[in-house]
Amino acid sequence: MILLELVKQEWLKGIRSSGFYKNVAVSIFLGVFSLYIGGLLFFMGFSLNKILEEVPGGTPMELFNGAMLYLLLTGLLLRFMMQQLGTVNLNAYQVLPVNRSVLINFLLLKPLVSLVNYVLLLVVIPFAVRSVAAYYTGGVALRFVVAFELMVWCNSLLASFLKRRFGSGLLSFVLVLVAFGAIFLLEYLHVFSLFAISRALFGFVVMNPIGLLIPAGAVVLAFLLNKWFFAQNFYPEKFNSKLQNSRTATANLSFLDRFGVIGELISVQIKLMLRHKRTRTLLFLSAFFLLYGLMFYTNNHYGDGMVFFCSMFMTGILMFIYGQWSISWDSAHFDGILTKNIPTRTYVLSNYYLMLAFNVICFILTTPYFLFGSKIIYMHLTAFLFNTGCNIIFLLFFATFNNKRVDLSRSSAMNYQGTTYKSFLIVLPIMFFPILWVNVLAWLTSLTVALWSLAAMGLIGLIFRKSLLNLCVKQFNSRKYIIAQGFREVE
Amino acid sequence: MIQVSNLKKAYNGVTVLNIPALNILRGESFGLVGNNGAGKTTFFRLILDLIEANDGEVQIDGQKVARNESWKPFTGSFLDEGFLIDFLTPGEYFKFVGKLYNKSEGDIALFLESMEEFFNGEINGSKKLIREFSKGNQKKIGIAAALLGDPQILILDEPFTALDPSSQIRLKRLLNDLQTRQGITMLISSHDLNHVTEVCKRIVVLEKGDVVKDIATGEDTLKELESYFAV
Structure with a gap:
């Protein structure tokens, strides 16, 4: 039969x-x-x-x-x-x-x-x-x-x-x-x-x-x-039929023109996200994750660590989703990126600024949660500082370990193609470090100290942004052959 | 302009390229031929710093290319689809590439107009995404993007394959023009001995990673190559 x-x-x-x-x-x-x-x-x-x-x-x-x-x-x-x-x-x-x-x-x-x-x-x-x-x-x-x-x-x-x-x-x-x-x-x-x-x-x-x-x-x-x-x-x-509607979602991105090459690179990244099913689904999903707070903030059972994790997750959801793969998204045209006149530093900076913009957007979108009280306000502010100062750099640095080609053309939600154990290794510390930190410090001293210390880390990250970014550029340069080689291997 | 010294590349202990010394002069048109696996693409990738050599180095204008960016502003290249950003329309792609080489919108428009014949009217102004174009048109887009920055060095891997006969002839004319008028240094690999001898003044034959022939193109070159590859 x-x-x-x-x-x-x-x-x-x-x-x-x-x-x-x-x-x-x-x-x-x-x-x-x-x-x-x-x-x-x-x-x-x-x-x-x-x-x-x-x-x-x-x-x-x-x-x-x-x-x-x-x-x-x-x-x-x-x-x-x-x-x-x-x-x-x-x-x-x-x-x-x-x-x-x-x-x-x-x-x-x-x-x-x-x-x-x-x-x-x-x-x-x-x-x-x-x-x-x-x-x-x-x-x-x-x-x-x-x-x-x-x-x-x-x-x-x-x-x-x-x-x-x-x-x-x-x-x-x-x-x-x-x-x-x-x-x-x-x-x-x-x-x-x-x-x-x-x-x-x-x-x-x-x-x-x-x-x-x-x-x-x-x-x-x-x-x-x-x-x-x-x-x-x-x-x-x-x-x-590949459901081709809305594919030329050409949002008018001409405002990015005045940021020079970095603006051009960011506008390409935004088009990338809008024109592939896999990334579009991720964007939908992150909209849902923004509702996480309704679950965590309304319930008093959760410890401060969990609540802070939730704040960090929501104010940085786009950064997390994008940043983990910040280089891998370009796998299909990575050789082009490497040979065209794009200084490595510019390339890394474009990813940095895009994630920074994501953080600002998410922070603004989650401001309605401020109605839940001043504790939430402090948490969101801390989370924003920590995400922007530390997590972006962290993601930029460790994204260079993802050297598996991410195939955007065939895909939708729940697609694990291109995922390796490294992807989990990158995310785990980001997920658990702050929970642990807040819980331990809040227990030893107070929640205020815990939040201030995380905010301070974020500020330090922001102040030393230049040298930290140089570190990321160096890391990129030392890994680029391995990354490029991995991206060339079509599954 | 391009100096290769003691260049070696091996995968898993198997040497795929070994060039003790090779000099490519400014304005030279350099053709690379060889069967599959001869190391043509590997050589180009080494020049473009896409892979790391096991030994030796490539220098452009006296500076080594590895982990260096000084060669990028004046080097145009197209090896395969990995050089294209396939979710953009050709217009968006050209604008992006143009910006990378400090071209104004006017410069880009002028350039695309000059390419109109090569594009055969199928690319400029199209709202299709690059991934929806045929292989041949994708190749044309890639070649045009490589030329967009007014490069002094042009590197193309098998530019004639996948092009229709008229486009092949147009491409030959275009490349010859670039040589005579602008004196571009050109590196072209090809499986088509006819085309490559017509375009290049110097032909190098690779076999299993070694340079086995290095000839200035003359009247008998095509015959010589044909007899070399005859089985």
């Missing part, structure tokens, strides 16, 4: 790609990380019962059912942003007598195999055992799990349809976000309750023996929608 052959070849493509064996360290790290996350989810599934029992208004399952449509909508939103559209290596198959509908089916069903679709079962199964089977019967619990998984499939299919149909440009993203916010607001104002609908609907699905027909029907409907889309867009090029 051809479908099976396609599956097999896709599998071979995975394990024979040259990146598969190389990155053992990264795989191990990611493996440990996913085990940790999995454990957390599993634990959450068990403890969810206890949390929901304290909430008035129904059994835990009824509450879960009420939240179900919200979960699905959130899932859809996340998928819309991050899910990759399945592609097949078309040219190779197009010339062979492979039936079109087989290709389409394969393309549509392949994402359902992805592990992402089954991770949440880690929460749902323990929950079903503890909260559904205990209150009702085992049959209900089973239907609960099956219904949930069917809705996840429906989500996955729906997301690929929406993405293919509407593209994943900024506009459609904003539209979805607005719709989502409107529903939430209506619920909040008691005008319209999605919660009640969801609760009634999934109550029926779970309690009634034939209820499962509804989610099953939804999956079939979503599948047919996709089929219909491909029937409408007959030509196979559409399979791999």
